[in-house]
Amino acid sequence: MPTFPRLAMVAGEASGDLLAGLLMGGLKQRWPDASTYGIGGPRMAEHGFAAWWPHEKLAVRGYVEVLRHYREIAGIRSQLCERLLCDKPDAFIGVDAPDFNLGLEERLRAAGVRTIQFVCPSIWAWRGKRVHKIRRSADHVLCLFPFEPELLAGHGIEATYVGHPLADSIALDVPRAASREVLGIDLEAAVVALLPGSRRSEIQYNAPKIIAAAAELHRRRPGLNFLLPVVPGLRSMLEPLLAEYGAGSPIRLLDGRSHEVMAASDVVVIASGTATLEAALFKKPMVITYSMHWLSAMMMRRMGYLPWVGLPNILCKDFVVPELLQEAATPTTLADATLAWLDDPARCQALVGRFTELHQRLRCDTAQAATHAIAKVLQA
Missing domain, CATH: 3.40.50.2000 (Glycogen Phosphorylase B;)
Structure with missing residues (x-):
């Protein structure tokens, strides 16, 4: 060697x-x-x-x-x-x-x-x-x-x-208070994290729906806070979408810092991918979504074997968090699913138990x- x-x-x-x-x-x-x-x-x-x-x-x-x-x-x-x-x-x-x-x-x-x-x-x-x-x-x-x-x-x-290396790098105990202090967020505030993806194509297809969902949530619950971590190089794509789909909504863009955002949040609206596993390791309720070109989606559906798309659901072998994909993902359905988490603390606490068990298995x-x-x- x-x-x-x-x-x-x-x-x-x-x-x-x-x-x-x-x-x-x-x-x-x-x-x-x-x-x-x-x-x-x-x-x-x-x-x-x-x-x-x-x-x-x-x-x-x-x-x-x-x-x-x-x-x-x-x-x-x-x-x-x-x-x-x-x-x-x-x-x-x-x-x-x-x-x-x-x-x-x-x-x-x-x-x-x-x-x-x-x-x-x-x-x-x-x-x-x-x-x-x-x-x-x-x-x-x-x-x-x-x-x-x-x-x-x-x-x-x-x-x-x-x-999974993320299971090693993310602490079992979520640093919620410390992350909120670093981000300047009150401990009692209700926080929704928005993660539309890290690829340009994901920003194109997912971000408009997720941002519009935040605008709908703001209309229904004006006290909510929204954090959107931006992958380096994609801010220029997101800013026009914020102006078009989220005008007047208190969506705060942050360069990187996705782990701090997840730790500080109460619920996450998130594009399917590795980030959903990160959110699970942070023990967060989430709404998984994904949209792509209709032809790509049709081809991928035909080749799938499982009823789940999101990694947390696949690994738990259950729909522990909702998945809203393609035409099922609308600003209204995403907002409804997000509020369902915020309004059900007992359900959120049960999810913490499932995700803690998953975290320990992957360490x-x-x-x-x-x-x-x-x-x-x-x-x-």
Whole structure:
């Protein structure tokens, strides 16, 4: 095993950058002089990662949306692959983004590069045939959820359960009072967090409905406070939407600080994705929503296996929080579901119990467990 491993990595969006940044804490602890490079974002850069392309380039979801950017994304993958084949790293770690990473991993593995997929594609939820692609592409899969390694083993794929790094980084006890103090919010105020997503396409499709829902909530309950954390680079998209759909509503934009916003909130209106798991780890009642191009939505529905879309519901195997998707997501339905949480403290408290149990299940010192598994691959 190399003393100073050279690790190429790709994280394709804000959530992948967050996961990779947490993983890199473990990598750097074990190999302080490791060289890491590829595609990533600011969380990875904090650990010395050299980003050849920014992670925002891959932050696209939905079939129609991907087609619009296909030529650029395919070009980036081709250039990255050629660069890595000319100067092979000791291992390649693909962080989530399976549609981009698995194809890249397949080519690199065929050329003798060890490949690791961090985050198992959700073959248990939809597109199960991807398991064959995983088997061809990855030497090892690092799984966030405890049921995944057994599923992959049935297809001859080596995998390790490493827990979810967010479960390690988020405290079991929610720092509600401290977060409110930092954000300048009264302890008795009613706070609704608005998280429309971290991709430009998510802002396009989700933000108008979520902002209009906040305006409807303000009309019904003028005392409510609204916080909307903004992913770097997307403020210019959100500000015109606030003026159009939320004029007169007390919606406060914050650059980043999504964890403080979640901790300070009473309920979260949130786009489906990794952020819903973060909200669950903060033990927050939430209303999950998602909208995309109608054709993308239709295609994804046909390939789904589960009755749930949101990670908290999938992991709890129950509709513990409401999901309002596509045409079911309107300002009125989102506002109704939000008020249903605010008006039912007993229901909110019961949810805290479910989410605390989930949090404890996912705690596994992910950075250390994943680093240990990566070391085994490097030694093979």
